[in-house]
Amino acid sequence: MEDTEKKSRNTRQRGVILEILKESCAHPTAEAVYHQARKSLPNISLGTVYRNLNVLRGQGLVREIRPAGSSSSRFDGNCLPHAHFYCTECRTMIDLPLPASLQENVRDVEAVGSVSAMDLQMVGTCARCAPPVPQLL
């Protein structure tokens, strides 16, 4: 008795939402997914988007990210382990590699039971917003 989940249906809405997230590398907000989805499904509602994002997250097909300086979540269709960089200027979020060694970070901490997820976020300004070596001439 470990099949607590109820069966899910393949609705057009859910398919479109998942497709949007798989195509995009922009880590869109729910609102952004909603606007994108309206292009193919003019009647889809924001509530449906949120509900599906939650279902897809539960199925491990989508990941939710909470950017450090922002009030709204971003969603990521790439569930392979990776880190993020968030530009506080233009609010762009890009993928970064995730050092495999990070798990060791926890190995000796006795208060930690088991780790199910890891979230590494670097925050700052991207190269376009604040070039590391400003051109002086």
Added chain:
Amino acid sequence: MEDTEKKSRNTRQRGVILEILKESCAHPTAEAVYHQARKSLPNISLGTVYRNLNVLRGQGLVREIRPAGSSSSRFDGNCLPHAHFYCTECRTMIDLPLPASLQENVRDVEAVGSVSAMDLQMVGTCARCAPPVPQLL
């Protein structure tokens, strides 16, 4: 002309809030800070707590953390670099060491301009909620 910040005053409220965060290792929510603060300042309002948390964050005296599975922010009076572990069962948040090597993670990514903050969160269950080696007898 680089002193854009306005001068801040030492109010009893702000002092109490900062003190609470410095004393605590619980990474309390704004609401929790509010309840704690009421013990010494029975009339303090939640709005004042939020306003001061934002001021203190701006001054670099307090850090805001957005736990992966929770809707409310936590606040941390320890601004030395460190990571966090968040137990999704009991919602406890504990400090972890932050590997100094992490900065290298970004060194070769050309889209990254400058990094101002780093946020590493491990999510799972703590030892008390799900002992790593369950006692069978």
Added chain:
DNA sequence: GTAATTGCAAAAGATTTGCCCCATT
């Protein structure tokens, strides 16, 4: 046919803000 899912709108939860008075400098 049954149950999951939708759209809509209302509700909830967290945080911010306007306003007027008070307190710090």
Added chain:
DNA sequence: AATGGGGCAAATCTTTTGCAATTAC
């Protein structure tokens, strides 16, 4: 005295939820 800050309540923003109708299986 000048003005930053406080208290209160209303407003805002993001996300969730109840409900009746619809749709996938």
